[in-house]
Amino acid sequence: MKILVIGSGLMGPAAAYNAMCDPQVSQVTLCDKSQSQLALAKDKLAEKRGAEKLGTAVLDLSDQATAVQLISSFDAVVTALPKSAIGLGIQSAVAAKVPLVDLSWPPDPEVSELKHEVESSGALVILGCGVEPGLTEIMARHLAEKLDRVDALHIKCGGIPEKPTPPLGYKIVFGGKQMPLRDWDGYCVENGQLKKATRYGNVEPVTFPGVGECEAWNESFMPWLLDLDAFKGLKVGTQKTVRWPGYAAKVTVLREMGLFREDPIEVDGVQVAPKKLLDALLYPRVKLEEDERDITVFRVETLGEKDGRPCCYKSEMVDRYDTVSGFTSMARTTAFTGAIVARMIARGDLKARGWLTPEKVVTGPLFDQLVHELAKVNVLFDVIEDYA
16 A cells, blocks of 8 residues: 655644554655754654655645656545645646545635545545544444444543643644634534534533643534434534633633634724734733643543433544654644544455445444554543443
């Protein structure tokens, strides 16, 4: 198998490393537009297992002819790109007729056209194939299918620093230099209906073993989960992000001040986007430093009925920075997931076509394979069955 990884920031090198460690993979090429960023990633991977399989290439996706030529010689592509570049990656892979797995999701205005391109060409693109979205929805379907009827689904997931520090008790572990702060609301399910959910609202305390008390607040329930048979009768559904206590209150103030807006405003004759200014101010204080460590926490609960009795299935995972490999927990849980699914496709284990999310195809034996592969790198899930 030959695996191409596009993007060499926080996630791409981890995806490349995971592919390098697979004996069935003969070649891994890591690409980036930035030569300096690529050089840093290459140095990070140079002494690791499977490094003899690694190659690098400078690639600007806006040069589609070059991108298509490169991609066409691989069996699958993993993209770990800024949101603004995801569409270019998808278009290049479609033109090269090579399946693509993306860790995130393109901007909403681009989705309709990109989806049409993918489906009309008969290509395979799997989006949101990381930890959240990704593992959270994959696990939600797996647990739901253990029940005869599902009434409620609650998802909680987040990446946090081991030690919270001012100003937000948070450090960036995904997405380059931009804070994951959004100025639009999400969704929840109430009384069987999809409804708007105020982002950063409905805060609740949540405790994870070995971590302590955190908080969880409204992110967004993924609407496409309701297309699955397992969730056709769902009455209640929430999807929340986990942070250290106090985060939601602080960022709500920033949001109410208009600092999440992307549209520029005039300041002393200069056009400034408030969110870009906020990111520039925050980044020096929220950058994960070399000596800092992160934790990923994950809990998925499905409640309903099994064998005529009320029943709940809960899956929980707490993962920490790997001091041996030097990869953050967020990179392990996000990028490893995408890399594993890409290899399922390259091997021919996952046969599908279209614009898909991972929970639609990573089921049954493929779910077992994913969990097994993650367990090999010590990303472990506990599943608890509880009858009322």
